[in-house]
Amino acid sequence: DLPKDAIAVLGTTPSERIHNMIYDIVKNSYEQPDIIMSPVTKEAMHRIREFMFDNVYIGSKAKDQDKKAQYIIRKIYEYYILHPEKLTGEYKQRYKESKEDVVQIVCDYIAGMTDRYAVKIFENIYIPTSWSIY
Secondary structure (H helix, E strand, O other): OOOHHHHHHHOOOHHHHHHHHHHHHHHHHOOOOOOOOOHHHHHHHHHHHHHHHHHHHOOOHHHHHHHHHHHHHHHHHHHHHHOHHHOOHHHHHHHHHOOOOHHHHHHHHHHOOOHHHHHHHHHHHHOOOOOOOO
């Protein structure tokens, strides 16, 4: 669970926390030369950030999957660099219409993928589909 003291300041849901941080920044920055956050809100934000790094990003069981995720992303990248015509949607259009570097287009395409979508693309490219022999 997220730190209770930070949740008490920022809110219980992600949208509440975002709203409250933005409100705090606007309130404390109004007619100021700098964009600032109140010390209380800033401390709460740092507590949540620290918690997330310790328990989700770095110290989690999901972190054990890091090498697999890197492999999937690398294989998708290699595939689309060799076959940019297989890109979809706006990325295919960008490839067809511009002299933009294909590396940038492929990187942008991959950067927009969710984890599930990347796994689905990887499976579509590299995992054979089963078929019936009857």
